[in-house]
Amino acid sequence: QQQVKQSPQSLIVQKGGISIINCAYENTAFDYFPWYQQFPGKGPALLIAIRPDVSEKKEGRFTISFNKSAKQFSLHIMDSQPGDSATYFCAALITGYALNFGKGTSLLVTP
Amino acid sequence: NAGVTQTPKFRILKIGQSMTLQCAQDMNHNYMYWYRQDPGMGLKLIYYSVGAGITDKGEVPNGYNVSRSTTEDFPLRLELAAPSQTSVYFCASSYSGGGPSGANVLTFGAGSRLTVL
Numbered sequence: 533q534q535q536v537k538q539s540p541q542s543l544i545v546q547k548g549g550i551s552i553i554n555c556a557y558e559n560t561a562f563d564y565f566p567w568y569q570q571f572p573g574k575g576p577a578l579l580i581a582i583r584p585d586v587s588e589k590k591e592g593r594f595t596i597s598f599n600k601s602a603k604q605f606s607l608h609i610m611d612s613q614p615g616d617s618a619t620y621f622c623a624a625l626i627t628g629y630a631l632n633f634g635k636g637t638s639l640l641v642t643p
Numbered sequence: 644n645a646g647v648t649q650t651p652k653f654r655i656l657k658i659g660q661s662m663t664l665q666c667a668q669d670m671n672h673n674y675m676y677w678y679r680q681d682p683g684m685g686l687k688l689i690y691y692s693v694g695a696g697i698t699d700k701g702e703v704p705n706g707y708n709v710s711r712s713t714t715e716d717f718p719l720r721l722e723l724a725a726p727s728q729t730s731v732y733f734c735a736s737s738y739s740g741g742g743p744s745g746a747n748v749l750t751f752g753a754g755s756r757l758t759v760l
Contacts, residue, residue, distance in 0.1 A: 534685075538685075541683065566748075568749075573753070573754075574753060574754075575647075575733050575735070575751030575752050575753050575754055576686070576733070576749075576751050577751065578748045578749065581748075621685060621686065630676060630688050630691050630701060631688075631749065633678075633685045633686040633687075634685055635683060635684055635685035636683070636685050636686075
């Protein structure tokens with residue numbers, strides 16, 4: 533059973549637009565929510581992460597919005613660039629255990 | 644500083660053959676993991692280890708075995724390869740396995756693409 537549900541599966545955005553990827557979870561014991569970015573032929577790499585006691589975290593053009601009551605969190609990529617084209621995974625962690633990943637979103641930013 | 648090194652990068656196996664995917668990290672990380680990635684299915688945890696001599700099953704352990712005799716190495720063994728094991732395998736490591744701290748960041752290797760025919 534997928535513990536973290538991610539949508540959409542694929543996304544096409546024009547250069548300069550906003551990319552939005554959504555994730556939902558059920559287990560309220562999760563205490564850490566990272567996003568990983570993966571380019572073709574490479575392993576995933578940490579992009580940005582948030583704790584459940586914070587509603588928003590911003591790093592450059594990347595922002596995580598977190599809604600604890602709805603058990604949802606999302607990644608916003610502002611001013612999307614062709615170099616952002618990659619697969620994005622949301623994940624959730626319970627302290628002391630391994631990460632649970634969403635199924636991933638393939639993002640294509642067109643010029 | 645090499646990070647997480649996986650070998651081989653590519654391998655084709657015949658059904659029933661055995662092989663070992665190698666993983667080594669030079670960051671003195673305590674935790675190591677093996678994930679498999681299938682198209683549209685995300686990353687699924689096969690096995691993980693919290694330190695030398697300690698391993699535990701993840702979500703999809705059937706058909707695989709692991710060992711952790713040193714902090715640096717975490718090999719994944721496939722005993723009787725089956726077409727269902729065709730996948731891209733990623734090894735990862737982290738300093739600690741839990742908690743919202745910087746030490747929990749997973750560092751992934753570049754992956755090993757395995758095809759079983």
